[in-house]
Amino acid sequence: MLPQSKGLPWIFLALSCVSILTLPVLFFTVTRPAQYTYSLIAGDQGSLYAFDGANLQRISVPTTENLTDVEWRHDGAYALITGTGGTLLKYDGSTVERVAAALGANTTLKAVSWKPDDSEALVVGSNRTLDTPYSTSPTSHGIIFSYDGQRLTRLENSKFLGYDSVDWSPSGTYALLAGYSTESFFHGFAAKFDGVQLSPITLSNNNSLNTVAWQPNRDFALFGGDASNQILNATLYNYDGKSENMTLQDTAISTRQGCCFTNDAHTIRNIFFSADGRGMIVGNKGLTIIVNQQGTMSRIRSYTALNGTIIDLHHVGDFYSSRWVPGKNAAYAVGTNSTIVKISETTVVEISQASTHATFRSISMTVRNGQLHEDGYTYAALETTTPTTLLAQSFQSLTGFWASHSQTLLIIIIVGILMIVLIDGLLPSSSKVAYKEHRPRLE
Numbered sequence: 001m002l003p004q005s006k007g008l009p010w011i012f013l014a015l016s017c018v019s020i021l022t023l024p025v026l027f028f029t030v031t032r033p034a035q036y037t038y039s040l041i042a043g044d045q046g047s048l049y050a051f052d053g054a055n056l057q058r059i060s061v062p063t064t065e066n067l068t069d070v071e072w073r074h075d076g077a078y079a080l081i082t083g084t085g086g087t088l089l090k091y092d093g094s095t096v097e098r099v100a101a102a103l104g105a106n107t108t109l110k111a112v113s114w115k116p117d118d119s120e121a122l123v124v125g126s127n128r129t130l131d132t133p134y135s136t137s138p139t140s141h142g143i144i145f146s147y148d149g150q151r152l153t154r155l156e157n158s159k160f161l162g163y164d165s166v167d168w169s170p171s172g173t174y175a176l177l178a179g180y181s182t183e184s185f186f187h188g189f190a191a192k193f194d195g196v197q198l199s200p201i202t203l204s205n206n207n208s209l210n211t212v213a214w215q216p217n218r219d220f221a222l223f224g225g226d227a228s229n230q231i232l233n234a235t236l237y238n239y240d241g242k243s244e245n246m247t248l249q250d251t252a253i254s255t256r257q258g259c260c261f262t263n264d265a266h267t268i269r270n271i272f273f274s275a276d277g278r279g280m281i282v283g284n285k286g287l288t289i290i291v292n293q294q295g296t297m298s299r300i301r302s303y304t305a306l307n308g309t310i311i312d313l314h315h316v317g318d319f320y321s322s323r324w325v326p327g328k329n330a331a332y333a334v335g336t337n338s339t340i341v342k343i344s345e346t347t348v349v350e351i352s353q354a355s356t357h358a359t360f361r362s363i364s365m366t367v368r369n370g371q372l373h374e375d376g377y378t379y380a381a382l383e384t385t386t387p388t389t390l391l392a393q394s395f396q397s398l399t400g401f402w403a404s405h406s407q408t409l410l411i412i413i414i415v416g417i418l419m420i421v422l423i424d425g426l427l428p429s430s431s432k433v434a435y436k437e438h439r440p441r442l443e
Contacts, residue, residue, distance in 0.1 A: 216275060
C-alpha cells in the first residue's frame with residue numbers, strides 16, 4: 001500500500017484524467033441546443049407537407065395552385081415556396097404567408113436560390129403575355145425577382161425566355177440560370193446573372209435545360225435537361241467556374257462521365273449538391289445517379305418496392321427533386337403519384353406512393369435549433385437530436401478523436417505518470433516520518 005504522501009499525487013493525476021476526458025463531453029452536451037432536420041415537400045394542388053422520414057404532415061396554404069419549388073434559407077429561419085399563378089409563399093415553421101400578391105395568373109414562378117450569406121434570394125420563372133392588343137398568342141418573358149426578406153423586386157423581364165432553375169455560385173458573386181428560349185424556335189437557354197446583367201452562355205445543342213447546380217467545393221456546375229434526337233440520352237453540361245467554359249458531356253457512350261445514361265433516353269429533372277460536395281441527379285423513369293465528392297458518377301438501376309420486391313427503377317415513375325439529409329449518408333427523392341423514396345450510395349427504397357393525388361415537385365431540408373414543440377405546433381423531423389442523443393453523439397465523437405490520436409495521448413499519459421513518480425520520489429523523508437508519528441494505532 002502506498003503511503004498517504006505518495007497517494008495524493010496519484011489521486012490528483014486520476015482526477016485530472018477524468019476531468020480531461022469527461023468535461024468536454026458534458027460542456028458540449030449542456031451548451032449545444034437540441035436540433036432537428038426539418039424537411040418540406042411541395043407539389044401540385046397546393047400540396048405542402050412536413051416529412052419525418054416516414055409520414056407526411058399536411059401544412060395548410062392559402063392557394064390551390066401547383067407548387068413548384070421550396071427552398072429553406074441556409075440558417076433555417078424560413079422557406080420560400082413558388083408556384084403557378086404568381087404564387088410566392090413564406091413558411092417559418094408555423095405560419096404560411098403570401099410574399100406578394102397580384103403577380104398575375106399567367107406568371108409561373110419555378111425556382112428559388114438563396115445567396116450563400118442569406119442576404120437575398122433569386123426567384124425565377126416566366127410570364128406569358130400578349131405583347132400588343134393585336135397579338136394572337138402570348139409571348140414568354142423570363143422573369144427574375146430578388147427577395148431580401150422584406151421586399152420583392154423585379155430585376156429582369158426578358159422577352160422570349162423562360163427560367164426553370166437558378167443557383168447562386170459558392171462565392172455569391174453571380175448565379176447560373178437554366179431554361180429555354182422561344183425566339184425563332186424552342187431551344188435551351190443558359191446564362192450568368194450578377195444581379196444586374198444577364199449574360200447568355202453558348203450551348204452546343206438545342207435541348208431545353210431543366211436544372212442547374214453548383215458543386216460547392218470544386219468550382220464547377222452541372223446543367224441537366226431533356227433528351228431528343230440530337231442526343232441519344234439526357235442532356236448534361238459541365239460549366240467550369242474558372243474558365244467559364246460550357247462542355248456538353250457525352251451521355252451516349254460508356255465513358256466515366258457518360259457511365260450512367262447509356263441505353264436510356266431519360267430527361268434530367270433535378271441536380272443537387274450538398275454542402276460537403278455529394279451530388280445527385282434524378283429524372284424521368286426513376287433516373288437516379290450518385291455523384292461523389294470527386295465528381296465520379298454511379299447509377300442505381302433498381303429499387304425495393306413497398307411490398308419488399310426488387311424492381312427496375314423505370315417502373316417507379318418520374319423523380320422531380322432530391323436532397324441529401326444534412327450530415328447523413330442518406331437522401332430522399334420525390335416525384336409523380338406522390339412518390340417518396342429513400343436513397344443511399346447503392347440502394348433506393350420506396351417509402352410512400354399514392355398517398356395523395358398530387359405530383360411532388362420539390363423537397364428541401366434544413367437543420368433547425370430548438371425543440372420540436374413551439375407555440376403548440378408540432379414539427380416533423382427526419383433526425384431529432386435531444387440532450388440524451390447529444391450525450392451519446394458527443395461520447396462517440398470524442399471516442400473517435402481519442403482513437404485517432406491514441407499514440408499521442410499514450411505518450412502524454414506516460415510522461416505524466418513519470419513526472420508524478422519523479423515528484424513523489426523527491427519528497428523529503430521528514431514528511432514520511434511525520435506521517436508515521438501521527439497515524440492512529442490499531443489496538
